[in-house]
Amino acid sequence: MFACAYLLINTLFAALYYVGGDTILHADPDSFWQAFVFSFQTSTTIGYGYYLPKNNFAHVVVILDSISGILFVAIATGLAFAKFSRPTARVMFSRNMIVTRMDDQPVLMFRMGNARNGQIIDANVKVVVTIPQITKEGQNIRRVYDLKLVRNNSPLFSIGWTVMHTIDADSPIFGFSESEISNRNITFVISLTGIDEVFSQTVYDRHIYQGDEIQWHKHFVDVIETDAKGNTVINYHNFHKWKDM
Known part of the structure; x- marks a missing residue:
């Protein structure tokens, strides 16, 4: 050009x-x-x-x-x-979200992996869910709800991060069945912001999950390993894998 x-x-x-x-x-x-x-x-x-x-x-x-x-x-x-x-976040998101149980409660979770050579400082993640609804007047709208995360901030996002939302009575998706979330065109929007450690500039990334991309009653396969030098690394071959509970 x-x-x-x-x-x-x-x-x-x-x-x-x-x-x-x-x-x-x-x-x-x-x-x-x-x-x-x-x-x-x-x-x-x-x-x-x-x-x-x-x-x-x-x-x-x-x-x-x-x-x-x-x-x-x-x-x-x-x-x-x-x-x-201009730095880019280069964040890898798991192919699917999963619903599992943790401390006897259902938990919605997904993985993020830092594919950069450097670290992301003061990383913040936000998750919203959009749910089609019908008002009392009969109008079709999409309402946007914030999901409360177990932890939405990481002072140092260097390797991996499993983001979790507890599906309790205060959750916008509490009481939804697997078929409802899959068939009602429910969407989960993920946004990540942080500061690049090299350029000291804000980096961001985003990802969208559809309701039918959730795997129910599963666990993520462990990806954290130790290499021959004793360093903690991510086995990306297992990053998208899950197993039955």
């Missing part, structure tokens, strides 16, 4: 040289290609060799051509740096 824009700018200035007539020394006034080459040499500030500005009109256009070339390079460099230096 940048290359096309740069060539377009050179084409526009080449058109000015061309319509100006005999404005370039040693160039054919009827050759648009030679006018384009002269414009390219001017905008890139590589210096003139065979072609030179011939009159005052050419000198004015050369000044504008040089300024536009310098500004374009500066803007393109800034945009490229901003794009490639």
